[in-house]
Amino acid sequence: MEPKDEFLQALQHSLSAGKFVKLTLSKSGGEDKDFKNVYGRLIELKGEKVLSFTLRYATRDVTKNHSVAEGTAMVGLWVGHDFLNADLFTTEADLSLQYNRKRKPRLFRRKASQQAAPVQQHDKKKQYFISAQGNAYLHAMGISSASGKVRADGQRKFRQINKYIEIVDSLLQQHGQFPEQPHIVDMGSGKGYLTFALYDHLVNNRKLQPSVTGIELRQNLVDFCNELAPKAGFTGLSFRAQDIFDYQPERIDMLIALHACDIATDIAIAKGVRAGAEIIIVAPCCHKQVRKSMQPPAELKPVLRHGILQERQAELVTDGLRALLMEEQGYETKVFEFVSTEHTPKNLMIVGIKGKANPEARQQAEQLKQDFGVQEHYLETLLLE
Ligand SMILES: C[S@@+](CC[C@H](N)C(=O)[O-])C[C@H]1O[C@@H](n2cnc3c(N)ncnc32)[C@H](O)[C@@H]1O
Secondary structure, eight states: OOHHHHHHHHHHHHHHTTOEEEEEEEEEOSSOTTEEEEEEEEEEETTEEEEEEEEEESSOEEEEEEEHHHHHHHHHHHBTTTEEEEEEEESSEEEEEEEOTTOOEEEEEEEOOOOOOOOEESSSOOOOSSOSTTOHHHHHTTSBOTTSOBOGGGHHHHHHHHHHHHHHHHHHHHHOOOOSSOEEEEETOTTOHHHHHHHHIIIIISOOOOEEEEEESOHHHHHHHHHHHHHTTOTTEEEEESOGGGOOOSOOSEEEEESOOTHHHHHHHHHHHHTTOSEEEEEOOOOHHHHHHOOOOGGGHHHHTSHHHHHHHHHHHHHHHHHHHHHHTTEEEEEEESSOTTTOSOOEEEEEEEOOOOTTHHHHHHHHHHHTTOOOOHHHHHHHO
16 A cells, blocks of 8 residues: 555544544645645534644644545645645554655654544533542642632643543553552652542542552651541542652552652652552653763764753653663553643653563663663662662
């Protein structure tokens, strides 16, 4: 099959199977050089699913909505003519159709970078997993007012909470056999926003009977959360003031560590792996350990003399290795953006669902370490103990 036909078929399939995430057309190739990009997303308009395109011109954006069939046909007209790159993101795979100078197309298929297939409600209010109405804990945390309205300065956190719950929910669906009474540990739970919301979702939306434990170094935050949990009626939620390094879990079904600093993320992953967690979710924070132990190849020196680029390189190597080390331990991993960078620059999420081990992971990790002169990756050290 021609690469373009294969791409269009994947687009059609993702739309009909509810797996479409977004579409981007770039690299202008037509006569109108001002026609820069097309961004496609799926929205619901008066109960109908519609492909909504933003047509970006040099000086303005134009929005066009088309039925799914019409929209797919439009993409067929644009691709290879007006645009020489087409990127399709689905929850199954990322596809990239690229035309070279001779307009010969090639199709690249990669692991999916996106978890959820959003259909935005265009004519209705957005439905959230966690509602601000009637949730005392959101009020106590300063996110909503006493009347259940999200405060102006709580909007960002409220959206972040809901995005996080959306991701967890989709992981539970993918897993399929998550226990009815799961043991969940949130390492580095901080003020507990996400821990409370997770408990709320699992009990009130998913009808599970979880036991959720937040582990947090700071005693004042633990006290705050332990006082709030019974007030919210969350009997299975509790917090412990402890270094996660010293925490010895008996059983963990889901391990969470969001924005836990540097090697705290590694400690959390290792604890999850050792305890046989079915699902591991981490959003790494800083990457000092690998940065200090990394001696990148000489050809990268002119790039990495800039501190910020060295930091990004350390992030890539640290998190890439984390995913490989998890794969070696029998987890199928995904690495993707958690919330958009406008909410927080620390927005990368690594998730692992227990499945088949990647037999090449060890060798790939070794190679990567060698290439970047990584003397030690703390997660590896912990897993080897
Ligand atoms: C940036 S906050 C994130 C809080 C929360 N997970 C979130 O995403 O909203 C990181 C938290 O991890 C805690 N922390 C860092 N290292 C820790 C450790 N070794 N043991 C327990 N808690 C730790 C810090 O005290 C801090 O409250």
